[in-house]
Amino acid sequence: MSRLFVGVDTSCYTTSVCCVSEEGIVFERRTMLSVPLGERGLRQSDAVFQHVKNLPALVDALFSAVERRDVAAVAVSAKPTAEEESYLPVFLAGRLTAVSLAGALGVPLFETTHQAGHVRAAMFQNESALPDGDFLALHLSGGTTDVLRVSREGGPIGKIERLGGCEDLHAGQFVDRAGVRMGLLFPCGPELERLANSAKKRALKLPSIVRGVTCSLSGPESAAQRLLDAGEPREEVAYAVYDCLARTIAKLLTNAMAQTGLTTVVLSGGVSGSVLLRELLQARTGREFLYAQKGLSADNAAGVALLARDRFSA
Numbered sequence: 001m002s003r004l005f006v007g008v009d010t011s012c013y014t015t016s017v018c019c020v021s022e023e024g025i026v027f028e029r030r031t032m033l034s035v036p037l038g039e040r041g042l043r044q045s046d047a048v049f050q051h052v053k054n055l056p057a058l059v060d061a062l063f064s065a066v067e068r069r070d071v072a073a074v075a076v077s078a079k080p081t082a083e084e085e086s087y088l089p090v091f092l093a094g095r096l097t098a099v100s101l102a103g104a105l106g107v108p109l110f111e112t113t114h115q116a117g118h119v120r121a122a123m124f125q126n127e128s129a130l131p132d133g134d135f136l137a138l139h140l141s142g143g144t145t146d147v148l149r150v151s152r153e154g155g156p157i158g159k160i161e162r163l164g165g166c167e168d169l170h171a172g173q174f175v176d177r178a179g180v181r182m183g184l185l186f187p188c189g190p191e192l193e194r195l196a197n198s199a200k201k202r203a204l205k206l207p208s209i210v211r212g213v214t215c216s217l218s219g220p221e222s223a224a225q226r227l228l229d230a231g232e233p234r235e236e237v238a239y240a241v242y243d244c245l246a247r248t249i250a251k252l253l254t255n256a257m258a259q260t261g262l263t264t265v266v267l268s269g270g271v272s273g274s275v276l277l278r279e280l281l282q283a284r285t286g287r288e289f290l291y292a293q294k295g296l297s298a299d300n301a302a303g304v305a306l307l308a309r310d311r312f313s314a
Helices: 044-065 090-105 114-123 171-181 189-197 218-229 234-260 275-285 302-313
Strands: 004-010 014-020 025-032 071-079 109-113 135-140 145-150 160-166 209-211 214-216 265-268
Touching: 004 044, 004 090, 004 114, 004 302, 014 044, 014 302, 025 044, 025 302, 044 090, 071 090, 071 114, 071 302, 090 109, 109 114, 109 302, 114 135, 114 145, 114 160, 114 265, 114 302, 135 234, 145 234, 160 234, 171 189, 171 218, 171 234, 189 234, 189 275, 209 234, 214 218, 214 234, 218 234, 234 265, 234 275
Parallel strands: 004 071, 071 109, 135 265, 160 214
Antiparallel strands: 004 014, 014 025, 135 145, 145 160, 209 214
16 A cells, blocks of 8 residues: 555635545545634634544544555644735644644644645646746635745745735635625625526626735625615626636736746635636636646645645655
8 A cells, every 4th residue: 555645634615625635536525614604704713622522433434435544744733824924723623633643643744724735725736837947836725815936946835925815804704704794604605606607697797906916805895785685686686706706817817927927826725726717717717727626725634735745745
């Protein structure tokens, strides 16, 4: 049996554990945190409590599927991003579990970030399309809308530099706030996308606010709420949300490519998993961007496990 590498990720809404070998993913399991109907999120204390409850079952499932003696290293997302002040309590639950696993197994522990895990997951099975040097990445989620420059020096991921992004509301928050207002279950992405695809009329437009590689989504979100207040059909407003995101992202990426001279772009994070958003982006830009394979756009530990493999090999 080849060596195995375990990743642990405890984000704001998902508990996840993954194991990869030299050949690919051999185990991947995640549990969504429970958010009460009508709520737009969880308090950190409630999320940490749910992670603590979820992790034992996920670890038991892992070691029912793989041999402990084959595990060569463990990695964990210890904080949201590489920014110095980046911190969220939810990641402490995953770190405690990963420290315990690595110690019990007698293997190295590597700490990484939730953002690096998302980018690495999107790189998986896209390696042949990636340049040897730097490339651009866009991380779209409920807590992050970041335009990134990713260096490949010293391995698949070296330095990650934030070039810009959203200065107020994040892409996932935009989707979720509109969806919760429409009575959809949180997180609202899949249901809102289904609603948007059912829209027969697609004329509603929300403003797209972009300056260089910085954008704002609070204004478009307020505009969407006003349309709902005015009685506009939910499905038409839902489509307008995705149309606005596509126009905004297209401008951000066009400006980032012009600023850096880089032309390869990897999109990661839960919002990037939307098929409708991908179609609208391609129609808007005429470009083929790189995305995570099906199931790996949303929060998961696959990228973290792959980073464990990368760093062990290095």
